[in-house]
Amino acid sequence: MSDGASAGGESLRLVATLTVAGLVSGLAIVLAYRWTLPAIRAHQAAALERAVFEVLPGAERMERRVWDGSGLAGAGAGGAAGESVFAGYAADGALVGWAVPAAGAGFQDTIKLIFGLEPSGARTLGMTVLESRETPGLGDKIYKDPKFVGEFRGLAVAPEIKLIKGHGEAPNEVDAITGATISSKAVVRIVNQAAALWRPRLPAPGAEPSAAAGTAAAAPAAQVPPDVERGGPVPGGKPGGRS
Amino acid sequence: MAEPGRFRAELVKGIVAENPTFVQVLGMCPPLAITNSVLNGVVMGIATTFVLVMSSTMISALRKLIPNQVRISTYIVVIATFVTVADFTLQATLPAAHHEMAAFIALIVVNCIILGRAEAFASRNPVGLSIADAIGMGTGFTLALVLIGTVREVLGSGTFFGMPVFGPSFEPWVIMVLPPGGFLVLGVLLLLFAGIAEMRKRAAERARAQEAGR
Numbered sequence: 001m002s003d004g005a006s007a008g009g010e011s012l013r014l015v016a017t018l019t020v021a022g023l024v025s026g027l028a029i030v031l032a033y034r035w036t037l038p039a040i041r042a043h044q045a046a047a048l049e050r051a052v053f054e055v056l057p058g059a060e061r062m063e064r065r066v067w068d069g070s071g072l073a074g075a076g077a078g079g080a081a082g083e084s085v086f087a088g089y090a091a092d093g094a095l096v097g098w099a100v101p102a103a104g105a106g107f108q109d110t111i112k113l114i115f116g117l118e119p120s121g122a123r124t125l126g127m128t129v130l131e132s133r134e135t136p137g138l139g140d141k142i143y144k145d146p147k148f149v150g151e152f153r154g155l156a157v158a159p160e161i162k163l164i165k166g167h168g169e170a171p172n173e174v175d176a177i178t179g180a181t182i183s184s185k186a187v188v189r190i191v192n193q194a195a196a197l198w199r200p201r202l203p204a205p206g207a208e209p210s211a212a213a214g215t216a217a218a219a220p221a222a223q224v225p226p227d228v229e230r231g232g233p234v235p236g237g238k239p240g241g242r243s
Numbered sequence: 244m245a246e247p248g249r250f251r252a253e254l255v256k257g258i259v260a261e262n263p264t265f266v267q268v269l270g271m272c273p274p275l276a277i278t279n280s281v282l283n284g285v286v287m288g289i290a291t292t293f294v295l296v297m298s299s300t301m302i303s304a305l306r307k308l309i310p311n312q313v314r315i316s317t318y319i320v321v322i323a324t325f326v327t328v329a330d331f332t333l334q335a336t337l338p339a340a341h342h343e344m345a346a347f348i349a350l351i352v353v354n355c356i357i358l359g360r361a362e363a364f365a366s367r368n369p370v371g372l373s374i375a376d377a378i379g380m381g382t383g384f385t386l387a388l389v390l391i392g393t394v395r396e397v398l399g400s401g402t403f404f405g406m407p408v409f410g411p412s413f414e415p416w417v418i419m420v421l422p423p424g425g426f427l428v429l430g431v432l433l434l435l436f437a438g439i440a441e442m443r444k445r446a447a448e449r450a451r452a453q454e455a456g457r
Contacts, residue, residue: 010310013310014310014312014313017308017309017310017313017317018313018316018317018320021316021317021320021321022320024324025320025321025323025324028324028328029324029327029328032327032328032331032332033331035331036331036332036334036335039335039336040331040334040335040338043334043335043338044338047338131342133346135420135421137279137399137400137415137417137419137420137421138417138420138421179417
C-alpha cells in the first residue's frame with residue numbers, strides 16, 4: 001500500500017493477493033480432506049453395516065450383491081449404488097434376508113433408507129433411515145418414533161403397503177405419524193417401489209417354501225401402544241415447516 | 244501483546260454486553276434454523292466459534308498484507324476455508340451431529356458475525372486482542388443458541404438434551420420445534436434482553452441523579 005505503484009502494479013498486487021489466498025486455501029482444504037477421509041469413510045461403512053444388521057435381525061454376516069440384469073452377482077462387479085442389495089446370513093450360514101437400500105423424495109429432501117426383506121420377499125424384517133432432512137420434531141419421527149419404525153417389522157409388502165390414519169389392523173397397513181403425513185407417505189412409497197423392484201429379482205429361497213403369505217408370524221398391530229398416536233388437533237394434513 | 248485489562252474487556256464484552264445475537268442482532272439464521280434442540284445449538288455454537296477464532300487470528304495476523312480493495316474477498320476465502328475444515332472435522336468426529344444439520348454447517352460461511360468481527364475488529368487490532376474478541380463473541384453466540392434451543396426443545400419436545408423432563412402426559416407444543424417457534428422464542432428473548440438493559444440504564448440514571456442531588 002505504501003509503495004504507490006502504477007495502476008497496473010496495484011491491480012497485479014490485488015490479483016496476487018487473491019491468488020495466494022486461493023492457493024493456500026485450496027491446499028488447506030485438500031489436507032483437511034485427506035486427513036478426515038478415512039474416518040468419514042469408516043463412519044459411513046460402519047453406519048451402513050449397523051443399518052444392515054438392524055434391519056435383518058439375527059444376521060451376523062453380510063455380503064453385497066449386485067444386480068447384473070439377470071441375477072444377483074457378488075460384489076466384485078461394482079455396479080451402481082442403487083442397484084445392489086445386501087444378503088444377511090445367520091451364524092449357521094442360513095440366509096436371514098435381504099437388506100434393500102432405497103431412496104426417494106421426502107418432505108424436504110431425498111430420504112435414503114434401507115429395509116430388510118425375508119428371503120421369500122413377502123414381508124419386511126425392519127426399516128431404518130440412512131439419510132434425511134425431514135423437519136426436526138415432526139418429519140424426523142420416521143426414524144425417531146419407535147412405533148413407526150416398529151411397524152416395518154413383519155409388514156406384508158405383497159399387496160402393496162398402505163398408509164392409513166388410525167390403527168391399521170391388516171398386515172400391510174402402517175399408521176401415519178400425526179403431523180408428518182407427507183414424510184410417512186414418502187417412506188411407504190419408497191419401500192413399496194423398492195420392494196416391487198427387487199422382489200422379482202430375488203432368487204427363489206432354496207429349501208424354504210415360498211408360500212409364506214398364510215403364516216402371519218408377527219402382526220404389526222401387536223405392538224401398538226394406545227397412547228402413542230397423539231389424537232390432538234395437530235395439523236394432520238400438513239406437517240408444516242416450509243423451507 | 245496488550246495490557247491484560249484490555250484483553251479481559253475484549254473477551255467479556257461479547258458474552259452479555261455486546262452479545263452478537265441478543266444485542267447486535269447479527270447472524271440470525273442459525274438462532275432461528277437449528278435451535279430446535281440443545282445439542283444442535285451446542286454443536287453449531289462450537290463450530291462457529293472455531294471458525295470465528297481461526298479466521299480472526301488469520302485476518303489479524305495478515306491485516307497489513309491484505310490490500311484494502313480485496314479485503315472482503317480475502318476474508319471470505321479465509322472464512323470459507325475454515326468452514327470447510329470444520330465441516331470435514333465434524334463429519335469425521337461427530338457424524339450424528341453432522342447428519343442433523345449438514346447444510347447449516349456449510350452456511351457458517353455467510354454468518355455475518357464472522358465477517359462482521361473480521362471487518363470491525365480483527366482487521367484493525369493485534370492478534371491477541373482479536374482472539375479474545377473472537378472467543379468472547381463465539382461464547383456469546385453459543386450461549387444464545389443454547390438458551391433458545393433449551394426453550395424450544397423443552398417446550399416443543401418435552402426433552403432437554405434428549406432426556407425427558409416432563410411426565411408422559413405432557414403434550415409437546417409442536418409449534419416450538421417448527422420455524423415459527425424459532426421466531427417466537429427469539430422475539431421474546433430479544434424483548435427480555437432489551438427490557439433488562441433498559442431497566443439497568445434507568446437504575447444507573449436514578450443512582451446518578453441521587454448522587455447529584457445530594
